[in-house]
Structure formats: structure tokens, C-alpha cells
Amino acid sequence: MLANSWLLGARPFDPYPFILLNLVLSCLAALQAPVITMSQKRQGDRDRQRAMHDYQSSRRYCQASEPPWTVLLVGRVAPLHSLLAPCHNGSGCR
Numbered sequence: 419m420l421a422n423s424w425l426l427g428a429r430p431f432d433p434y435p436f437i438l439l440n441l442v443l444s445c446l447a448a449l450q451a452p453v454i455t456m457s458q459k460r461q462g463d464r465d466r467q468r469a470m471h472d473y474q475s476s477r478r479y480c481q482a483s484e485p486p487w488t489v490l491l492v493g494r495v496a497p498l499h500s501l502l503a504p505c506h507n508g509s510g511c512r
Contacts, residue, residue, distance in 0.1 A: 432438040
């Protein structure tokens with residue numbers, strides 16, 4: 419724009435409304451838009467897979483984990499189990 423407006427001064431090749439510049443920038447945006455959209459979709463797919471993996475591993479850990487003190491306190495598991503029931507029945511882990 420500077421070269422067109424100031425350096426060429428009297429006879430600019432693209433006068434003030436800069437129609438040629440607008441055309442070039444519009445074509446550039448039209449070429450970039452599909453590439454940006456594809457990369458966003460791929461990133462969304464990756465994020466979705468990562469979130470599903472995290473959710474499944476958290477679920478498995480919550481369902482399979484046995485509190486270490488229940489192994490040591492075999493005779494007193496029933497009172498402790500009532501405290502831990504929300505996590506082990508699946509309602510506390512989401």
C-alpha cells in the first residue's frame with residue numbers, strides 16, 4: 419500500500435479503494451480457510467480421543483483400586499467398606 423500510494427504518487431496502479439489488494443487478500447483467505455478448518459477438526463478429534471482415554475483409565479482405576487488399609491485390616495473391612503462405598507459402587511466416580 420505504501421509503494422502504491424506514496425512512491426508512485428501521481429499514477430498508482432491500484433487507486434485508493436485498493437480493489438486489487440482486496441482481491442489478493444480475499445483469494446489468500448479462501449485458500450487458507452479449508453486448511454485451518456481441517457487442522458482444527460483433527461485437533462478436536464485428538465482431544466476427544468485423549469479425553470475418552472483419560473475417562474476410561476480413571477474409571478478402571480476407581481473400580482479396580484483396593485484401598486491399601488483394607489489389606490492390612492482384614493478383620494475390620496466392613497466398617498471401612500461402608501465409608502468407601504460411594505467410590506466402589508460407581509456412583510462417586512465419573
